[in-house]
Amino acid sequence: MKKKENQFVSLIFNIVIPVLVMSKMSGTHGAIALGPKISLGLAVSFPLVYGIYSFIKDHKVNFISVLGLVSVLLTGIMGMFKEISPMWFAIKEASVPAVIAIVVLISIRMNRNIVKKLLFNEDIMDMEKVHEKLAENGQAEQFDTTITKASYWVAFSFVISSLLNFILARVILKGIPGTEIYDKQIAKMMALSFPVIALPCTIILVLVFLYVLKKIKTLTGIEFEEIIKK
Numbered sequence: 001m002k003k004k005e006n007q008f009v010s011l012i013f014n015i016v017i018p019v020l021v022m023s024k025m026s027g028t029h030g031a032i033a034l035g036p037k038i039s040l041g042l043a044v045s046f047p048l049v050y051g052i053y054s055f056i057k058d059h060k061v062n063f064i065s066v067l068g069l070v071s072v073l074l075t076g077i078m079g080m081f082k083e084i085s086p087m088w089f090a091i092k093e094a095s096v097p098a099v100i101a102i103v104v105l106i107s108i109r110m111n112r113n114i115v116k117k118l119l120f121n122e123d124i125m126d127m128e129k130v131h132e133k134l135a136e137n138g139q140a141e142q143f144d145t146t147i148t149k150a151s152y153w154v155a156f157s158f159v160i161s162s163l164l165n166f167i168l169a170r171v172i173l174k175g176i177p178g179t180e181i182y183d184k185q186i187a188k189m190m191a192l193s194f195p196v197i198a199l200p201c202t203i204i205l206v207l208v209f210l211y212v213l214k215k216i217k218t219l220t221g222i223e224f225e226e227i228i229k230k
Contacts, residue, residue: 013050018043018190040183084177090169094162097201101158108151115151119209125227133220146215150208157204164197 021043074092078084107114120127134140172189175182213224 013046017046018187020187021046037178040186043183043187078177086169086173086175086177086182089173089177090166093169094166097158097161097165101155101162104151104155104158108148108155113147113151115154116147119150119154119212127227130216130220130222130227133222137220139219143215143219146212146219150212153204153208157201157208160204161197161201164200165193168192168196 021039078089078092104114116127130143131140134143168189172192173182173185175185216222216227217224
């Protein structure tokens, strides 16, 4: 079984350190003052390096991770040019979850639903046992319908994330790109992104996951504890 990613380490590299760098080092005076451009570049480098490290370690491309890396790179590039309007930054922030929502919807239409991979990690959960029991009970089609319904809710969660990302960026980013104030505003936006955006979307995903687990029990009689691989 592959070792699960340490979420605490991920949080430190992707949010905590970048926020501290942009909020504490973007000034032009003081012992640790790097200036707005250097501090933004340094802050962006942490999630970028972490993402590359994760890719090398896992030896596979994760579509969502790639989008995240592209978003990080664009944040760094857009934050260094005064000519770029904060509106474009807001659009960029909204585009990542919007693209994910579109991909989920397309996968439903093409009968190549990717939500199963989002909800069920086959390294941890014995989904083969579930599918065998579904076939035995003649409930495979009903389970597919359940997954389709769950997928629409997952897509909806990313639509909500897209809207909240856009609104948060428009409310907070008022400064001029390439300035100390702008860097601190980006840091503030990143700090607020978890309680304002990630938490509500996570709640929706957890509710969807619990709904699917309940349907699995109804259709197969298998308890959640029986699905977990030892």
